[in-house]
Amino acid sequence: MKVLLVNPPWPGKGYGTRSQNRIIKHRADKFIQFPIMMAYAVSQLKKRGHEVFWLDSVMDEIDLNETLSKVKEINPDVVMMETTTPSIEYDFSFLEKVKEATNAFIIAVGQHVTALAKESLKECGAIDVVIKGEFDPWIGEVLANKKDLSKVKSIAYRKDNKIYDNGPAVFVDNLDSLPFPDREVIPFNKYGESWYNLKPFTNMLTSRGCPYACSFCLSAHVMEGKRWRARSVRNIIEEIKELVEKYEVRELNIDDPTFTISKERTIEFCRALRDNHLRILWTINGRADNVDEEMLREMRKSGCKMIRYGMESGDQEVLDKIGKKLTVEKVKKAIELTKKHKILALAGFMFGFPYDTKKSIEKTVQAAKQLKPDLIQTSIVLPYPGTKLYEQAKEWGSLDFKKWSDFDMTHGPVVKMDGVDKKELQGILKRMYNEFYFRPSFVLQTLFSIRRISDVTRIFRTFLTLVRTSLFYARS
Numbered sequence: 001m002k003v004l005l006v007n008p009p010w011p012g013k014g015y016g017t018r019s020q021n022r023i024i025k026h027r028a029d030k031f032i033q034f035p036i037m038m039a040y041a042v043s044q045l046k047k048r049g050h051e052v053f054w055l056d057s058v059m060d061e062i063d064l065n066e067t068l069s070k071v072k073e074i075n076p077d078v079v080m081m082e083t084t085t086p087s088i089e090y091d092f093s094f095l096e097k098v099k100e101a102t103n104a105f106i107i108a109v110g111q112h113v114t115a116l117a118k119e120s121l122k123e124c125g126a127i128d129v130v131i132k133g134e135f136d137p138w139i140g141e142v143l144a145n146k147k148d149l150s151k152v153k154s155i156a157y158r159k160d161n162k163i164y165d166n167g168p169a170v171f172v173d174n175l176d177s178l179p180f181p182d183r184e185v186i187p188f189n190k191y192g193e194s195w196y197n198l199k200p201f202t203n204m205l206t207s208r209g210c211p212y213a214c215s216f217c218l219s220a221h222v223m224e225g226k227r228w229r230a231r232s233v234r235n236i237i238e239e240i241k242e243l244v245e246k247y248e249v250r251e252l253n254i255d256d257p258t259f260t261i262s263k264e265r266t267i268e269f270c271r272a273l274r275d276n277h278l279r280i281l282w283t284i285n286g287r288a289d290n291v292d293e294e295m296l297r298e299m300r301k302s303g304c305k306m307i308r309y310g311m312e313s314g315d316q317e318v319l320d321k322i323g324k325k326l327t328v329e330k331v332k333k334a335i336e337l338t339k340k341h342k343i344l345a346l347a348g349f350m351f352g353f354p355y356d357t358k359k360s361i362e363k364t365v366q367a368a369k370q371l372k373p374d375l376i377q378t379s380i381v382l383p384y385p386g387t388k389l390y391e392q393a394k395e396w397g398s399l400d401f402k403k404w405s406d407f408d409m410t411h412g413p414v415v416k417m418d419g420v421d422k423k424e425l426q427g428i429l430k431r432m433y434n435e436f437y438f439r440p441s442f443v444l445q446t447l448f449s450i451r452r453i454s455d456v457t458r459i460f461r462t463f464l465t466l467v468r469t470s471l472f473y474a475r476s
Contacts, residue, residue, distance in 0.1 A: 001143060003045050004076035004104070005038050005186075007056040008094045009064050010087045012408070014472060016058055018110070022218055023379045024084045025409045028472035029465055032059060034191035034203045036255070038082060039181035040136035047179055048140045050078075054186045064094070068101055076104050078143060083110040083120075085384050086408035092124040099126035105146060109135040111222045112404075114169060115386025117156035121163045129157045133169025133223055134208060137178065171225045175208065176235040183247060194465040195375065197281055197305065197454040198250035202243065206236045206269075210257035212287070214312070215322045215388040216350070219257040222386035228261055233268045240278055251281040251305070259284035260307075263295050270302035281305040288326055288334035296341040306344035308377070309334060314367025315360035318353055322389070328367065335371050342451060347373035351428050352381040352413035353389075354398040358420055361428070368436050374449055375462070378432045380409035380425065410472075430470050437466055 010016030014026035019035035038054070045052045053074050057067045071079070079098055083091045095106055107129045113120040114132040121127055131138050131154060138154045149157045154170040156163065172178065181204075188202040207230040213220040220226045243249035260266055273280075286307040299307075311331045313319050319326055331347070338345040349364050368376050383389040383399070384407065393399045393415050400422065401407065401414040412426050436442065446459060 001050050001077040002053065002074065003050045003078040003080065003143070004053045004055060004071065004074050005041065005080050006054075006067075006071065006098075007035065007038075007058055007082065008067050008090070009057045009062070010090055012410075014410070016087060016408075018058075018084045018087055019082050023377075023409070024086055024111075024382070024384075024407070025379075028468040029194065030059070031194040031465065032191055033193070033253075033255070034183075034188050035082070035186060036181050036203050036205060037134065037136055039183060039186045039188075040178065041080065041139045042182035042185045043179040044136055044140045045143075046182065046185075048144070050143065052182075052185050056186075056190075059190055064097075067094075068097060071098055072101050075102060078107065079104045080107040080109060080139065083108055083112045085112045085382075085404050086406070088112045088120075088404045090405075092120075092126075095124055095126040105129075107131060107139070107142065111218050111384060111386065114222050115384070115390075118163055118165055121156060121158055127158070129155055131155050133225065134171060137172045138170075169225070171209065171227065171229065173229060175229055175231045180239045180242060183243075188247070193253055195283075195306070195458060195462055196251055196253075197452065197458050200247055200249045201251045201253070202247070202249055203253045203255050204236075204239060204243070205256055206231050206254055206259065207256045207261070211261070212258065212323075212325060213388070214310075214324055215392065216353075216381060216383060217257070218384055218387060221388055222384070224257065228258075230262070230265060233265065233272050236269065237272050237276055237278070240273070240280070241276065244278060244280065249280065252283070254282055254284045256285060258287050260286040260290050260295065263290065263292070266295055267298045270298040270304075273302045279303060283308070285310070286334075288331040291334055291337065293337065293341075296337055296343060300341045300343055304343050306346055306374075307338050308346040308348060309338075309373075310348045311367070311371070312348065312350045313353070313356075313360060314349075314364040315356075318355055318360050321355050322353060332371055335373050339372075339374070339449075344374040344449065346375040346377060347371060348377045348379070349432065350379050350381045351432075352415060352417065352425055354383075354393050354396060354415045354417060356381075356417045356420060358424075361420065361425075365428075365432055365435060368432065369439070372445065374446070376432070376436050378429050380413050380429065381415065382407050382409055382413075383415060433466060433470050 108127045109131045113130045117130045141152050156165040208224045209228045210220045213226045283306040335345045383393045398415045
């Protein structure tokens with residue numbers, strides 16, 4: 001069969017990011033992550049002999065009419081699309097148009113339709129099947145059983161104008177059994193992050209699921225589950241060898257929800273990189289309470305460039321309420337240790353939890369400066385459907401939105417806070433970036449952090465992104 005995987009236009013200022021993003025929004029610039037779960041799905045489809053096409057209207061900057069024209073030209077038997085909550089109204093409308101134009105069998109995947117599977121099938125008559133959670137292992141099964149989907153796990157579907165639900169998302173235990181993601185149908189070198197040093201650059205996954213299950217987390221509550229499932233180091237090294245030898249990749253973003261869960265596995269990975277003479281730069285997501293001197297030493301020797309730490313709030317009471325299971329002091333120590341071992345430390349912060357106050361928000365702004373990370377990332381809290389935070393906010397009557405597109409963080413928070421007017425947070429991201437980055441002490445800190453020639457171009461590129469982001473949020 002001809003199968004088209006598509007990322008259609010998402011109207012609005014900037015570039016909408018649907019795929020493989022924990023922070024779903026419109027960006028100021030076109031540094032969009034490689035859609036790795038779609039790339040895994042491509043591999044599964046090719047393995048079963050399907051002819052697979054990819055169309056990314058956001059990345060290619062083509063409008064709805066041109067997108068539909070290209071879809072008609074391909075004339076697919078099957079269309080699969082990744083959906084998100086803030087884009088869902090556009091997503092449903094697009095799929096209706098595709099159904100009308102091609103009569104293709106339509107599969108919807110992603111966080112919104114996973115959390116609201118039956119509701120999505122009712123709202124969008126064009127959808128034939130919803131695959132819940134991590135969809136790549138099940139796409140082949142769906143197509144092989146199109147005529148009788150009753151026994152296919154992890155889906156909801158439509159048949160004879162009736163809607164059926166086969167139960168919750170099912171997660172694969174043996175990740176080594178999955179084929180490596182395809183990087184040719186979806187050309188990986190189109191995608192990236194603003195903070196890269198070297199090209200070719202790409203993303204990869206070495207594990208799925210996160211046992212920490214913070215209340216706002218899409219990975220744990222919706223897409224990948226709370227059980228940590230890890231690929232073997234041998235299997236990971238095989239993929240990295242392919243990336244280096246076939247695609248000449250020089251830098252990796254390992255985008256596991258939490259890479260550092262197992263100290264033993266992390267150290268084994270670092271040593272395997274060295275034993276196999278794989279000289280690449282790599283970045284991970286880590287936890288402040290499971291890194292130590294030995295692990296960081298091994299990581300630095302093996303090419304680790306940066307660790308992203310999710311601190312979220314500078315207020316301990318807020319951290320406790322979101323189930324972070326961290327203290328401000330542990331984050332401070334982890335950042336100090338990371339920098340000591342000459343690895344960049346990025347700290348992530350969030351604003352707009354239902355239990356945020358003016359005091360907790362100010363603590364978060366000041367914590368970013370006091371902790372002295374090398375970079376920060378800030379976002380508005382969005383309690384997406386399917387997360388614990390969404391259920392809490394719904395129960396407390398704290399949800400405050402008119403339509404799903406309000407969940408694009410460029411529109412501000414969608415929850416009521418104690419003593420904080422929503423309008424007071426409209427400029428918080430711009431303020432956070434400006435107060436953190438435009439300080440003489442930060443400029444000096446950044447100059448002293450330069451360790452390789454490529455850091456100079458990375459810093460300049462990051463600065464341009466920062467300026468664009470600041471202007472973007474100022475107008476949002």
